[in-house]
Amino acid sequence: MESPAVVPVNPPQPAPASNKIYVLDTNVLLHDPMALSAFAEHKVVIPMTVLEELDHIKDRRDKAVSREARIAIQLIDKMVGSAGPHEIQQGVDIPGSTLSGPKGQLAIYADQLIKDEHSEVPFLDGTPDQANDNRIINVALRLQSESPDAFICLVTKDINMRIKAKGSGLRQVEDYRHDRVLDDIDLLATGTDHTEGDFWSRIDDVDTLRDGDVTLHRIPRSALPDAYTNEFVIDEQTFIAFVHHVDDEYVYLAVDSRDNLMNRRFWGLAPRNLEQAMAMKLLDDDDIDMTVLTGPAGSGKTLLALAYGLHAILEQKKYSKLIVARSTPPIAEDIGFLPGTEEEKMAPWLAAFDDNLEILHGGDECSNGSIDYVKERANIQFKSLNFMRGRSFNNAYIIIDEAQGLTQFQLKSIISRVGADSKIVVLGNLAQIDNKYISPLTSGLTYLVEKTKDYPHSGIMFIAGIVRSRLAAFAEENL
Incomplete structure (x- = not known):
């Protein structure tokens, strides 16, 4: 055969x-x-x-x-x-x-x-x-x-x-470059536009109008061609303004003051620099559904996000729960072998939030009792990002920490979980990416900043000042 x-x-x-x-x-x-x-x-x-x-x-x-x-x-x-x-x-x-x-x-x-x-x-x-x-x-x-x-x-x-x-x-x-959002990470939006000298000396045409209880200054778009909604405009003098909205021809500015911004308080926490104060304004804006805070370690991103969450839930009664999640690359294999519930398994990776709760309540007579009381009253829930897909979070204040290690696809799938009457705060430091296939140019955090900066219900702030300690500032700059 x-x-x-x-x-x-x-x-x-x-x-x-x-x-x-x-x-x-x-x-x-x-x-x-x-x-x-x-x-x-x-x-x-x-x-x-x-x-x-x-x-x-x-x-x-x-x-x-x-x-x-x-x-x-x-x-x-x-x-x-x-x-x-x-x-x-x-x-x-x-x-x-x-x-x-x-x-x-x-x-x-x-x-x-x-x-x-x-x-x-x-x-x-x-x-x-x-x-x-x-x-x-x-x-x-x-x-x-x-x-x-x-x-x-x-x-x-x-x-x-x-x-x-x-x-x-x-x-x-x-290398695969199609996922690069920018050609240079220095071009990433920071949430602020710093102008040299006196801002008004550059403006030849300005109108003043009222929008409800807000006074707006309308200037030609050509004066601020790259402006986007919820951006701050600052000059070298004392001028500071908030971009209320933009259209094809004009930029509408709401003038603010440094004193007004620096006098904000969340759960007893006061801003320690102007960038923190501007971030607090974005967090406290009911018209902003998502705030993205970037910056180096020790700049206060997590502390600000947590303090506002407690303020919004316990004092303002805006939300019913505080959900905390973070990127943990080895979590898929390690979390199953740790004892306890999902929250207890997440504890090693979310110890930073306990540290920040200690900062907020370290001066209390019985700080451990205060922290446990706040966790229960604010209904703080620690979640793994791997178990957030497929769920919908309504009437919740959500913090996503260490987002720089997420891909564009992963971050999109997480943000799409945000339900009605909720606010999400995304935190990350592009200098601390531990995913070998992600760079600052391809990180989901970079993608999120660039794709949402023109969305009127999102806010962006890069917090550069390191307030953790003088040693932390030295390490960030020199080591």
Whole structure:
């Protein structure tokens, strides 16, 4: 009996010279499951090894990364649809990759068939510890050898993998940049616009009008072209104003004073610098549903957010509970092995809030009793971010701490949980990112600041002054 004929598997052929071919690493799809649509009219090649890694990752206990692996798999399945094996290997159209003109293509490369048969191609070996990375690099090397004049690029967020690929002779290796919100982190909105000299000396045209009980000064948009609602405008003299709203032609300013801002009090806490005072104004504004506070460690972000929460719940009766959550990268694997309830398991990561409660009540005659009483009266709940998805928080004051370690997708899914009559405060320090695949330019916190600065019901404030101690200020600046 003759054995059946073996049908050769044809790897995807290079695209025309005018287009480019991008070979994607697994971490790109985990970082941004929608990355397949980010390469315009060019071809995206997914090695079989990437599909195998996604298959292993989708069942991990780390819910965040496993969820993104499943989303990436579902998108790939949707794109290949009912296409046959040959079509999938050659490339199928990626819907939505371009608004007009030719669409991008997605191809699956059967990299398990690559053999070291071409001595001129420096394929990497299958060392067990590096086998998957090497197989993905080998796909790009094979495509480059078959079409030496074409643009073949490996896209990965793994720095060492980029070095290995370049060292192996791959001409084009890039980080995934589509998720970058800014070209330079120094361009990130801070919530304030500092002008040189006297502000009014720069203004030639101004009108004064009333909006309810607020006096507004209307100036041409050209005088403050980058102004956005809820931004503060400060000059080098004594002028300080709050951007009430903007339209296509004008900016409407509500003039304030430093004394008025510095006289605010939340739960006995007074601002120690102007930036803290401006942050307190944003927190206490009923028309602002979300406040984003950024700044270095020791600037008072957590203390301000907690003090206002207690003030709003216990004194103003605005909310019924205070929910505290923070980013904890190892939490998915570690939290299950700690004893107690979810709140007790979260305690090691949320000790900073206990420290701040001690600051607010350290002078009480019985500080421990006061802290326990406040926790109960304010209905303070400590939550893991992994268990917030799928829930809706109504009539709640929510604090998300250490948000700089969250991806854009993760932060969006958390903010979408905020229900009616609630306020959310997002805190983070972009200088303390501990996620190896996230940089200040790609952090979900950066994305949130830039995408919401023009939203009239959000406020942003960068608090630069370090008030924790003079030693903390020295460490932040010099160590």
